[in-house]
Amino acid sequence: MTNNKRILLLFLLVSLTLPLKASTQVRLKDVRYNSRPDKTRIVIEIDRISRYRAKRSSSGAILLSIPELKTTLNQNRWDVNDGLIKNISYSRSQITINLEKSPAEYHVSSLRNPPRVIIDISGKTSIAPIEQITSVFLKTVVIDAGHGGKDAGAIGPTGLMEKTVTLDIAKRLREILKSQGIRVVLTRDKDEFASLQRRVVLANSSNADLFLSIHCNSAFSSKAQGFESYFLSPATDDLARAVEAVENSVLMMEPHHSNKNKKLLTILADLTYTEYRKESKMLAEIIQSNLDGVFSTPNRGVKSALFYVLKGIESPAVLVELGFINNFEEERLFRNGRHRQLLAENLAESVLQFKKAFDLSAGFTK
Numbered sequence: 001m002t003n004n005k006r007i008l009l010l011f012l013l014v015s016l017t018l019p020l021k022a023s024t025q026v027r028l029k030d031v032r033y034n035s036r037p038d039k040t041r042i043v044i045e046i047d048r049i050s051r052y053r054a055k056r057s058s059s060g061a062i063l064l065s066i067p068e069l070k071t072t073l074n075q076n077r078w079d080v081n082d083g084l085i086k087n088i089s090y091s092r093s094q095i096t097i098n099l100e101k102s103p104a105e106y107h108v109s110s111l112r113n114p115p116r117v118i119i120d121i122s123g124k125t126s127i128a129p130i131e132q133i134t135s136v137f138l139k140t141v142v143i144d145a146g147h148g149g150k151d152a153g154a155i156g157p158t159g160l161m162e163k164t165v166t167l168d169i170a171k172r173l174r175e176i177l178k179s180q181g182i183r184v185v186l187t188r189d190k191d192e193f194a195s196l197q198r199r200v201v202l203a204n205s206s207n208a209d210l211f212l213s214i215h216c217n218s219a220f221s222s223k224a225q226g227f228e229s230y231f232l233s234p235a236t237d238d239l240a241r242a243v244e245a246v247e248n249s250v251l252m253m254e255p256h257h258s259n260k261n262k263k264l265l266t267i268l269a270d271l272t273y274t275e276y277r278k279e280s281k282m283l284a285e286i287i288q289s290n291l292d293g294v295f296s297t298p299n300r301g302v303k304s305a306l307f308y309v310l311k312g313i314e315s316p317a318v319l320v321e322l323g324f325i326n327n328f329e330e331e332r333l334f335r336n337g338r339h340r341q342l343l344a345e346n347l348a349e350s351v352l353q354f355k356k357a358f359d360l361s362a363g364f365t366k
Contacts, residue, residue: 026050028071028090029114035082039122041314042088044095046115054108054119062097062106064117069093084123097121107207109315110137113278120207120314138355140183142203142315144213145170149193154218156331162216163191165325165334170214172344177351200312209358210283210351211317216325216334225327226298229287230319231280232306279316282357287320287350294346297323297330316354320347 030045044064053065069090076090086098097119107120145167147153153162167188174184185206187199203211217224284302292299300321322343323330333339 024068026066026069028069028073030073031078031088031090031095033078033080033085033088035080035084039120040080040082040084042085042097042119042121044117044119046117049112049115052108052110052117054106057096060099062099062104062119062121064095064097064108064119066093066095066117069095084121109209111276111279137359138182138209140185140206140208141177141210141212141351142185142187142206142208143170143173144187144199144203144211146213146215148188148191151193154216154325156325156334157222157328158331160325160331160335162218162325165216165322165340166214167191169322169340169344169347172341173212173214173347176344176348180348180352182351182355203317204312204314208313208315210354211313211315212283212347212351213317213319214347215319215321216323217321218326219324222324222326222328224324225330226300227288227291227295227323228300228303228321229284230303230321231277231284232304232311232313232317276313276316280318283316283350283354284318284320286353287318287347290346290350290353291322291343294342 027047028044029047031042032045033040033042044066046066046069050066050069055063055065057063070093071090073090078088080087081100084099084101084104086100089096089098099121101123105122108117109120110117145163147161147163147166149163151163153166155161167190170186171189174186177184185202185208187202188194199213217228281302281304288299288302323334325331325334
């Protein structure tokens with residue numbers, strides 16, 4: 001063996017015995033924003049999971065600190081000038097958002113795939129204290145009891161209405177989650193008609209970290225059975241498209257329904273569903289797995305469809321069909337209070353499992 005080879009071998013052996021030092025550096029990959037009539041959304045994309053802290057400066061600017069944040073971008077300032085935000089800048093592990101309109105309300109959340117921190121800013125009077133730390137993660141769940149009022153939804157063979165079942169399960173679910181310290185908002189808490197647009201606005205104005213819409217299914221065949229969960233994405237089969245058409249038909253009952261409103265909802269979906277699609281799918285998979293472990297009815301799986309009630313929701317969002325109310329056996333189950341309680345408990349367990357994954361990963365979902 002030559003001297004050069006001995007030296008190289010010795011170098012390799014010494015290198016292998018040295019402790020590896022994990023890098024704590026976080027790289028800033030992109031800063032982007034989207035201005036809407038009621039708010040501006042800022043997305044800070046980074047290369048790996050990291051904790052963060054948000055607060056308001058004495059001058060009113062919003063400061064987002066991410067330890068060891070570095071950048072290789074060719075700019076460190078982004079001019080916005082949309083009437084709400086002047087500009088966004090980076091310096092020394094901190095993102096600074098300078099406002100044109102102050103005070104403003106802000107809400108910070110984060111996602112994991114890809115890792116990013118999202119700041120939503122509106123022009124309302126701020127309810128956030130100057131030193132608010134926003135690294136408390138999944139805090140608010142919005143539960144949407146499908147249908148209501150003049151919209152009965154699907155009706156079973158003996159007259160049980162979907163709107164009755166969904167509201168009861170939603171209320172049961174609310175009580176379970178509240179007992180676990182989660183803030184819960186219902187899109188309706190009585191038998192009243194609520195437009196799809198109203199449900200979306202309520203969810204976003206409540207700063208929802210998660211949105212769950214509860215429904216009972218129906219089919220041409222009374223033999224259809226089982227539960228399925230949907231996230232927002234184009235339908236991939238005829239059955240999913242059929243469910244999509246039924247759930248979206250409530251639009252025709254809304255007093256201000258028009259092609260313009262339909263187009264607006266579609267635009268909102270384009271802006272939001274790609275941001276939360278992976279997280280929504282993850283929640284749908286957890287729900288299906290938990291229901292499958294308890295109920296003997298068929299597991300119809302996780303599916304995708306363009307439900308209007310999910311369009312524009314600025315958080316992970318899932319619509320769950322808990323069973324076929326037009327099926328004699330499943331309608332009988334839906335009439336049973338114990339069955340409704342079991343459904344609520346399983347949905348609660350799914351939300352808590354999602355929350356655990358969300359919180360343990362510093363607010364970033366897998």
